[in-house]
Amino acid sequence: MTETRKQLLQELAAKNGTPLFVVDHEVLRNNFKEFREKLPDVQPYFAVKANSNPEIIKTMFDLGSSFDVASIYEFKLIYKNIETWPDKERQDFIWDKIIYANTIKPFKVLTKLNPYKILVTFDNIEELKKIKQRAPDVGLILRIRVPNTGSMVELSSKFGAHPGEAVDLIAEAIGMGLDVEGISFHVGSQCNNFDNYLQGLNFTHSILKEVALRNFEIGFTDKEGKKKKVLDIGGGFPVKYTPDVKSFSALAKKLNLEIKRLFGKDNIQVIAEPGRFMVATACTLVTKIIGKSIRDGKTCYYLDDGVYHTFSGQVYDHQHYPLHAFKDGELKLCATFGPTCDAFDTISLADELPEDLQIDDLLYAENIGAYTLASATDFNGFPVAKVAHINRENI
Template sequence: MTAIEIRSLAARFGSPLLVVDCAQVRHQYRVLKEALPGVDLHYALKPLPHAAVVSCLYDEGAFFDLATTGEVELVKAQGIPAERCIHTHPIKRDSDIRDALRYGVTTFVADNEDEIRKFVRYRKRAELLLRVSFRSPDAVVDLSRKFGCEPGAVLGLIEKARRLGIRVRGLSFHVGSQATDPGKYIEAIDACRNLIAEALLAGLPALDILDIGGGFPVAYGETVMSIEDFCRPIRAALATLPRHVRLIAEPGRFIAAPAGVAVSSVMGKAKRAGRWWYYLDDGLYGSYSGQLFDHAKYPVSVLKDGELHESVLAGPTCDSIDVIDDDILLPQLEVGDLVIGRMMGAYTWASATDFNFFKRAKVVVMNEQPADTRRVVQLHRRSAGGGSSKPAA
């Protein structure tokens, strides 16, 4: 996105903004699809649960990964067929199960006996994937710390489900967000292949689905492996699975992160201990929330040249932790100057708050229609319920 486009959007809509470029969403989906042929990509809504993203991915042929009733409501409002969705939260309220079933979702995830028992009353309508834990301490977020059963527990859980009349269709895992090494996927795929064979030998129902989760890395400034190189050994491992096994992945960050650009403006400045402090109308309680919750550090720049000085970028709230960067080189800024955050589509607006009654960023969607690559389609505000959005007045 060019400086001219950013200034035009800020002049039209004010700030703070989160600009979501659907052309970038489509690009990320396509390159991952090419890197993982034969794998159904279920977009995980949680990093960027926006109606325009859902719609453009559906047009691309994507499937969807849901975890809550709110996410069910969002895809339903966009006309997504329920058969293109799975519900993957390993720990669910009964209301979450009922709402998903009412919509038509039939595939769920569980990782322990108590969770399996929740499906006894729904055993004629629902089927399960068992989530297996593969710890990944090198990932930025090790999701197997919180969810998943040990591989050694899988056959016993399948047998317990069978005794309860509940069908287990397959296995799932998630090696962690921002995985840096495809080796953990290989380890997990190999283990699941062995479990599929062991289940068959034990006389258990055949397992015909493997969900390899998400975690595919994006570059926030540091160098990461290209997605083609990252997925090459994963493809080789998947090729060793029985041909009848349906393959699923749950990309979220990889698709959403590069599509978001945060636009904020300087609302005040002060010189403290020899450094300029610039106070923005967005911060850690807003779009930069991922620096706290997602361990991310976003590339930040300004639309201004000049001699660089040691500076501090702070958010607008009265909380002293609301500092985006306390050691950044910037030209001298003035009130109203724009500050740009890149790679901010994932876990930013989705986890933002209205703390101190500073309203979270407006979302502007660009290139919602593939044939029109430069027009701003619509200004959206996040509604209070379910992450859906409405045109602003």
């Protein structure tokens, strides 16, 4: 990190207090642009669950992103941006801009979603029956199960129909008079094994072939009147937290080639649901040392943020966010703890920090934007971090 950036973070912390979650909108814009440049035929639906901060959503919205939502709360966060638009534009917006990508939806959510022209995912027959009852007008995307091997966060044990059941589920939906628009999969989050994507694409190709053989009509009519099927390649795009993570560029190259090979001649609308890729590198946490002790010869720092708060990503997302000091000093192995009364609130037993840091000194952790603030609680009465924004204007 540059000295100028360190200076800025310290100034922001002095002004706003700590813990402080700093969002750099220039990085958000760069991440979005990189995604669009490297996957030019794929429309990103930003997965709001990764970080639902309204200012982040606003920037993504201004950039032309679409959105993946998983609850009515998230749906409303997006819808808020367009409430004042004319009806027609709003309907088109919903169609192009929002996928409700939670395969399980309570009845009352379905009832709320039905008036909107929206895409929703499903992966089982019971869900289809619910949709038929409460939301027969939505567009359906069948989520299939694909290998998640080598991904940091596994999703396939909970979501996705077995590819062998896919065509029968599509037949059931069509039999109920519902609209099936396409197929989705998710390779698992922070995917470092690109074969997962290739398997997902190949499963989808086989399913669509059989759908055609059995003369099932799926897909939607686009604005030019063309019939198209949706191919939703999900999320999972990896972030280089550590040097061993493979590059997004390498993945994009493979995806472009395989999508062209398998679907080049079909009318396909390819979409994706990147969450982590957009926000992880855009955010830095500034936290303060509120206590210090020596235990068994090791320096222990107690901070005003911990695993019940921004560092919750350690628990739910299996990531680590190494802490750094603003002050120089010889690095020693230290333990870092959060502020709560629970020993589980241990950030690390092996952070590398100077051992002569004092109470009130500040530390920072980078690449902490995804699945962190989103899962922070106020356990023990310690509030979640405040949020500060930099480089917000000018797309």
